[in-house]
Amino acid sequence: MTTLTPVLTDTWDAERSWTLATYLDHGGYRGLRTALAQQPADLVNLVKDSGLRGRGGAGFPTGMKWSFLPAPDGGPRYLVVNADESEPGTCKDIPLMMASPQHLIEGVAITSYAIGCHHAFIYLRGEVVHVYRRLLRAVEEAYAAGYLGKNILGSGYDLDVTVHAGAGAYICGEETALLDSLEGLRGQPRLKPPFPAVAGLYARPTVVNNVESIASVPSIVVGGSDWFKTMGTERSAGFGLFSLSGHVARPGQYEAPLGITLRELLDMAGGIREGHELKFWTPGGSSTPIFTAEHLDVPLDYESVGAAGSMLGTRALQIFDETTSVVRAVTRWTEFYKHESCGKCTPCREGTYWLTQVLQRLEAGRGTPEDIDLLLDLCDNILGRAFCALGDGATSPITSAITYFREEFEAGTHTPADVLFPPERSSLFHYTPRRSAAGALAGVHA
Amino acid sequence: MSVEHAPVSRQPGDRHRTGYDEATRARLAADAAQIVARYPQQRSALLPMLHLVQAEDGYVSPRGIAFCAQTLGLTTAEVSAVATFYTQYKRHPNGTYTVGVCTNTLCAVMGGDAIWEELSDHLGVGHDETTEDGAITLERVECNAACDYAPVMMVNWEFFDNQTPQSATAVVDDLRAGKPVRPTRGADQVVTFREMSRVLAGFLDGRADEGPGAGPATLRGVELARQQGWTAPAYPGDATGGTAAGAGAAASRPQPGAEQSSAERTPTTPADSTPGQRPDTPSSPSAGGSSSDSSSQKAKEE
Numbered sequence: 001m002t003t004l005t006p007v008l009t010d011t012w013d014a015e016r017s018w019t020l021a022t023y024l025d026h027g028g029y030r031g032l033r034t035a036l037a038q039q040p041a042d043l044v045n046l047v048k049d050s051g052l053r054g055r056g057g058a059g060f061p062t063g064m065k066w067s068f069l070p071a072p073d074g075g076p077r078y079l080v081v082n083a084d085e086s087e088p089g090t091c092k093d094i095p096l097m098m099a100s101p102q103h104l105i106e107g108v109a110i111t112s113y114a115i116g117c118h119h120a121f122i123y124l125r126g127e128v129v130h131v132y133r134r135l136l137r138a139v140e141e142a143y144a145a146g147y148l149g150k151n152i153l154g155s156g157y158d159l160d161v162t163v164h165a166g167a168g169a170y171i172c173g174e175e176t177a178l179l180d181s182l183e184g185l186r187g188q189p190r191l192k193p194p195f196p197a198v199a200g201l202y203a204r205p206t207v208v209n210n211v212e213s214i215a216s217v218p219s220i221v222v223g224g225s226d227w228f229k230t231m232g233t234e235r236s237a238g239f240g241l242f243s244l245s246g247h248v249a250r251p252g253q254y255e256a257p258l259g260i261t262l263r264e265l266l267d268m269a270g271g272i273r274e275g276h277e278l279k280f281w282t283p284g285g286s287s288t289p290i291f292t293a294e295h296l297d298v299p300l301d302y303e304s305v306g307a308a309g310s311m312l313g314t315r316a317l318q319i320f321d322e323t324t325s326v327v328r329a330v331t332r333w334t335e336f337y338k339h340e341s342c343g344k345c346t347p348c349r350e351g352t353y354w355l356t357q358v359l360q361r362l363e364a365g366r367g368t369p370e371d372i373d374l375l376l377d378l379c380d381n382i383l384g385r386a387f388c389a390l391g392d393g394a395t396s397p398i399t400s401a402i403t404y405f406r407e408e409f410e411a412g413t414h415t416p417a418d419v420l421f422p423p424e425r426s427s428l429f430h431y432t433p434r435r436s437a438a439g440a441l442a443g444v445h446a
Numbered sequence: 447m448s449v450e451h452a453p454v455s456r457q458p459g460d461r462h463r464t465g466y467d468e469a470t471r472a473r474l475a476a477d478a479a480q481i482v483a484r485y486p487q488q489r490s491a492l493l494p495m496l497h498l499v500q501a502e503d504g505y506v507s508p509r510g511i512a513f514c515a516q517t518l519g520l521t522t523a524e525v526s527a528v529a530t531f532y533t534q535y536k537r538h539p540n541g542t543y544t545v546g547v548c549t550n551t552l553c554a555v556m557g558g559d560a561i562w563e564e565l566s567d568h569l570g571v572g573h574d575e576t577t578e579d580g581a582i583t584l585e586r587v588e589c590n591a592a593c594d595y596a597p598v599m600m601v602n603w604e605f606f607d608n609q610t611p612q613s614a615t616a617v618v619d620d621l622r623a624g625k626p627v628r629p630t631r632g633a634d635q636v637v638t639f640r641e642m643s644r645v646l647a648g649f650l651d652g653r654a655d656e657g658p659g660a661g662p663a664t665l666r667g668v669e670l671a672r673q674q675g676w677t678a679p680a681y682p683g684d685a686t687g688g689t690a691a692g693a694g695a696a697a698s699r700p701q702p703g704a705e706q707s708s709a710e711r712t713p714t715t716p717a718d719s720t721p722g723q724r725p726d727t728p729s730s731p732s733a734g735g736s737s738s739d740s741s742s743q744k745a746k747e748e
Contacts, residue, residue, distance in 0.1 A: 003671070003674065003676040004667055004668075004670060004671040004674075004676045005671075005676070005677070005678035005679070006667070006668045006671050006676075006677065006678060007678045009665075009667055009668040009671075010668065010678070012659060012660045012664060012665060012668055013660070013665050013668050013669065013672070014659075016655070016659065017659035017660065018654075018655075018659050019655070076486065085591045086588070086589060086591065087589070088550050088551060088552065088588070088589040088593075089552060089589065089593050090589070090591060090593070091591045091592050091593045091594055093591070094591040094592065095660060095661075095664040098631065098659065098660065098664075099659045099660040099664060100659075119486065125591075126493075126497070126532075126534050126603070126646055127534065127587070127590055127600065127603045128590070128591065128603060128605075129602065129603040129604060129632070129642050129645055129646060130604055130605070130629070130631070130632040130633055130653075130654075130657065132645060132646065133633070133645060133650060133651070133653055133654035134654055136648065136650050136654065137650060137654035137655070140650075162484045162485065163648070164484075164490075164493070164494070164648075165493070165494065165497065165646045165647075165648065166493065166532070166534075167493050167496065167497070167532035167533070167534040167535055167646075168532045168533035168534035168535075169531065169532050169533065170588065181493065182490060183487070183489060183490055184489035184490045184491065184492035184493060184518070184528065185489075185528060186527060186528055186531040187531065187532075202486060202487055219681075222681050223679075223681040223682065224681075224682060226682075227679060227681060227682055230679050231678070231679065239678065242667075243593065243594060244594065245552055245593035245594045245596055246552055246555070246556065246593070246596065247556075250663075250666050251593075251594040251595075251596075251663050251666070252594045252662070252663035252664060252665070252666030252667060253594065253663070253664050253665075253666065253667050253668075254666065254667035254670075255667050255668070255671075256667075268667070268670055269666070286551065316593070318551070318552050318593065320555065324555055328551075328554075328555070329551045329555060332549070332550065332551040332554055333550075333551050336550055336551075336588055336589070339588065340588070342531075423555070423559060423560070424560070426555045426556070427555075427556060427557035427560055428556045428557050428596070428597070428608075429557050429560075429610045429611070431557070431560045431564075431610075431611055433560065434563055434567070
């Protein structure tokens with residue numbers, strides 16, 4: 001049986017967990033002290049050797065990303081932390097930064113030292129004001145205690161950290177759009193290559209890493225790569241935050257080795273809400289193809305989830321029971337992608353509008369017999385043809401839902417989704433619906 | 447907003463009329479100077495400065511746009527182009543409180559749609575509309591990274607977890623009555639839209655230590671681990687791990703269509719693989735050190 005492995009979450013239940021004092025009481029900044037006594041290149045190799053892979057969704061090896069920076073040319077190099085957590089279902093970085101921002105700051109200091117960066121940025125989504133307060137305060141405290149600023153801990157190493165608040169745009173979670181946004185532009189993705197490692201922030205070599213990836217670094221420095229690899233699987237090493245939400249008895253954050261299964265996690269979380277059964281779920285947010293009850297035993301690591309036809313993504317496990325209309329769920333996700341499409345490329349900008357229109361009539365029970373093929377054709381014209389991963393992601397819920405629940409889409413040619421699946425049965429509280437959801441909500445983001 | 451002159455950066459001393467009185471303008475300029483000082487390049491200050499404008503005017507006002515343009519050497523069109531891209535920047539005066547109901551899939555299914563309907567009827571306003579008393583601007587918001595607390599409502603971007611139509615209605619009634627309202631996870635009290643916007647501009651308001659570190663759902667896993675006696679493996683002293691694996695970097699470079707992104711192209715110009723140049727800023731002197739003249743020349747020719 002797999003058990004939980006609190007590393008990042010280990011201090012979250014402490015009194016005033018967000019303060020530097022609490023963090024130090026629990027062994028905080030031991031990693032930075034250890035790191036500053038080593039050569040930067042050794043730290044890059046250590047993280048490479050640990051097998052840590054990006055925790056923001058793509059799963060690219062973190063140490064590898066660091067090693068792609070070209071040799072120093074005397075100019076600045078930057079670390080930018082992607083704290084724009086906005087993928088539907090994903091809710092791990094925000095509680096991490098609220099409960100233990102010093103964990104991230106220590107990781108930023110170690111990583112910056114390892115890659116030769118003297119000015120790091122944390123790009124936080126703007127819609128979480130209290131998390132921004134906590135980060136700003138954490139940086140203040142770290143400066144005052146000598147963990148940031150000039151001559152850190154007497155090492156001669158200097159680092160400044162700027163915490164930057166975004167202003168509401170999902171696309172800024174895409175690393176190059178994030179960089180444009182941080183430069184004060186509209187947040188639209190850049191053509192790659194050049195990759196950020198070559199020409200990132202201000203066209204300088206830049207590492208962009210997710211919050212959880214960076215926050216995992218101090219433990220690797222203290223424990224070593226072999227310690228990290230005692231958790232997880234051979235190619236998906238270490239621990240990660242698994243975020244259970246939806247129709248589950250005890251939703252929340254469960255920190256476990258990669259490779260744990262949903263069945264094991266559901267056991268820990270008290271199972272599906274009483275009297276109901278699992279219908280479908282996302283392994284890593286709305287951009288990862290949905291799974292069903294037949295996937296309960298798929299090990300949640302990068303390879304196994306990929307082999308089963310989806311992606312591990314951000315381990316955002318959104319759980320829906322048998323009361324939920326797949327068509328309603330997918331339509332709403334698609335409306336999200338339409339709303340958040342940055343408009344730069346045609347397949348995504350136009351495609352998400354078309355998808356939304358077709359799905360809305362299916363949800364309202366006014367679809368045509370050709371609509372399912374039309375949806376699949378539209379998805380085929382977006383996937384792989386969009387400028388960035390947002391367009392690809394928009395197709396995932398649709399194509400996977402049609403694979404597993406085609407009959408519900410077919411029913412959309414004659415029966416509204418809220419007749420087949422009355423929404424009050426899915427709700428976590430009792431209420432009397434006052435009007436048809438499908439009719440009232442259509443086109444709200446237009 | 448029209449731009450009267452040629453689209454070149456404004457020269458020193460060449461000013462828009464900002465519409466702020468001298469004292470206000472001086473105060474904003476002092477704040478803006480602090481913001482600009484956080485970044486290696488001043489244009490990066492634009493997003494926080496737009497939050498600052500909202501802190502002053504309650505929305506992104508024409509005079510605020512002019513102020514940003516003047517401060518950062520941009521045209522007002524360039525500032526407007528950015529302001530209209532991001533949903534948190536309001537194009538008309540906002541209420542004292544933005545009440546956002548998450549209606550993305552998970553919250554919607556768990557009851558967010560019902561909460562939205564209840565609040566919209568109760569307040570008599572729709573999406574991005576403000577009550578007549580100016581107290582509340584109602585919004586449908588996208589996923590706010592609190593799915594384990596669904597259904598979620600945000601008030602001035604503070605968390606109100608596990609809502610029902612009744613609890614949400616009680617919150618907005620208190621807000622309209624001018625009573626202090628306490629978020630589930632956040633400061634002791636929800637501050638006004640303008641006060642919140644000032645924080646988002648990067649100015650702390652002394653409330654960082656208020657409120658809990660985590661809510662119940664955040665702690666579910668760690669509490670279960672404590673109950674069961676589960677821990678991560680102990681650190682092996684201060685050992686720093688095994689030797690470097692070394693090889694494999696070249697073989698593991700991101701391939702087109704592979705994990706790191708979608709729709710990546712193969713390198714075609716030196717600028718694709720040489721630090722210091724972005725294709726869309728071929729000859730900007732501020733774009734950082736270009737490593738060779740030939741690469742910048744090539745980029746310029748594109």
